[in-house]
Amino acid sequence: MASIAIIGAGIAGLSALQLLAAQGHEVTVFDKSRGSGGRMATKKVDDASWDMGAQFIRAHSAAFTAQLQQWQQYGWVEQWNITPWIADAKGLHPSPDTVLRFVGTPRMTGLSRSLLSPAAVFCAATRITKAQRENGRHWWLDSDEGKTFGPFDALLISTPPQQAVPLLSAAPILAAQCEQVGMLPCWTLLLTLPEAISSAPDAVFVKQGPLGWIARNNSKPGRDKKEAWVIQASHEWSREHADAPREQVQQELLHAFFATLQQPPQQPDTLWLHRWLYAIPANSLTLGALTDTRQQLAVCGDWCHSPSLEGAWLSGQQAAQALLTTLPDMAEQPL
Numbered sequence: 452m453a454s455i456a457i458i459g460a461g462i463a464g465l466s467a468l469q470l471l472a473a474q475g476h477e478v479t480v481f482d483k484s485r486g487s488g489g490r491m492a493t494k495k496v497d498d499a500s501w502d503m504g505a506q507f508i509r510a511h512s513a514a515f516t517a518q519l520q521q522w523q524q525y526g527w528v529e530q531w532n533i534t535p536w537i538a539d540a541k542g543l544h545p546s547p548d549t550v551l552r553f554v555g556t557p558r559m560t561g562l563s564r565s566l567l568s569p570a571a572v573f574c575a576a577t578r579i580t581k582a583q584r585e586n587g588r589h590w591w592l593d594s595d596e597g598k599t600f601g602p603f604d605a606l607l608i609s610t611p612p613q614q615a616v617p618l619l620s621a622a623p624i625l626a627a628q629c630e631q632v633g634m635l636p637c638w639t640l641l642l643t644l645p646e647a648i649s650s651a652p653d654a655v656f657v658k659q660g661p662l663g664w665i666a667r668n669n670s671k672p673g674r675d676k677k678e679a680w681v682i683q684a685s686h687e688w689s690r691e692h693a694d695a696p697r698e699q700v701q702q703e704l705l706h707a708f709f710a711t712l713q714q715p716p717q718q719p720d721t722l723w724l725h726r727w728l729y730a731i732p733a734n735s736l737t738l739g740a741l742t743d744t745r746q747q748l749a750v751c752g753d754w755c756h757s758p759s760l761e762g763a764w765l766s767g768q769q770a771a772q773a774l775l776t777t778l779p780d781m782a783e784q785p786l
């Protein structure tokens with residue numbers, strides 16, 4: 452049995468965890484946030500909650516389709532039966548797509564919590580600032596609070612590329628590959644309303660103006676009943692307004708929300724504005740994962756594969772498989 456550290460408890464890291472723990476390895480997971488899920492986040496303010504990052508899960512590959520079916524059987528995901536609409540120059544009209552969409556239950560982070568359970572240890576609120584390889588045999592990790600963790604036989608990093616670079620001083624070629632990937636921001640406004648907007652569709656892909664996506668969070672299975680909306684700006688608009696004053700961003704998104712749904716404005720009960728700095732890769736590496744098998748090191752995430760939960764999950768699988776091929780060799784090394 453090897454001891455393995457995973458930095459990042461998003462879907463890529465948790466996908467790798469599942470595979471590594473199933474092979475009997477002892478896995479410790481670190482995340483700088485207080486919980487798991489990464490960009491599959493849930494935000495809670497008082498008695499309201501929203502899926503603040505990823506909105507739904509869909510599958511293209513046979514492997515992820517099978518995985519989703521298994522999660523559905525476990526009750527970790529449920530189908531979200533919606534027909535999304537499109538808002539474009541022609542107005543507001545239903546999308547012709549027939550995509551099956553799933554969501555984590557009772558919220559997106561419900562799925563990440565279930566996936567985290569095989570971790571031997573979960574070190575939450577622990578930002579790793581340094582990863583060092585000692586004598587070509589073991590990894591040691593330092594946190595921003597001055598703690599040191601280790602020794603680990605293998606290391607898997609599943610953070611966004613900008614956050615992976617400082618951890619890759621032992622693997623400059625991998626660090627240089629990370630630097631090739633840019634990430635796009637996304638301004639996200641969460642709100643609850645006193646009056647339900649009954650005449651509006653539950654989800655809209657917005658193709659013009661500041662917005663990219665609108666969803667009625669309480670239309671998803673298992674959510675609170677309170678009328679809660681997620682409003683995401685488009686990546687282009689978010690990039691152009693990345694450093695705009697928060698008050699201005701909030702006003703523009705709120706105005707665009709009511710205008711897009713063709714509804715009279717209401718004063719929200721609760722408002723929460725979040726800027727995702729690293730929301731989605733502008734370009735993915737399409738390598739699946741970055742590996743340095745000589746050092747028992749792998750790097751993964753959506754940006755190594757494709758920009759979605761599925762891409763991140765597949766990347767985590769690939770990174771874990773690469774590490775697994777190195778672990779039997781380690782047992783043969785002289786002490």
Ligand SMILES: Cc1cc2nc3c(=O)[nH]c(=O)nc-3n(C[C@H](O)[C@H](O)[C@H](O)COP(=O)(O)OP(=O)(O)OC[C@H]3O[C@@H](n4cnc5c(N)ncnc54)[C@H](O)[C@@H]3O)c2cc1C
Pocket residue numbers: 458459460461462463464481482483484487488489490491503504505506507508509577578579580609610611614637639683727729730731751752753754758759760761763
């Ligand atoms: C607003 C938004 C909407 C989206 N909508 C969808 C959607 O509807 N469907 C879809 O499929 N995808 C969607 N995506 C994309 C999807 O969320 C991502 O592709 C996926 O979650 C990426 O997972 P990951 O594990 O690669 O990275 P992340 O989820 O970013 O996980 C990385 C983790 O590493 C941690 N971390 C970083 N640095 C450190 C450090 N130094 N020490 C410790 N921990 C660290 C972070 O806290 C984070 O938890 C959306 C993304 C955003 C932001």
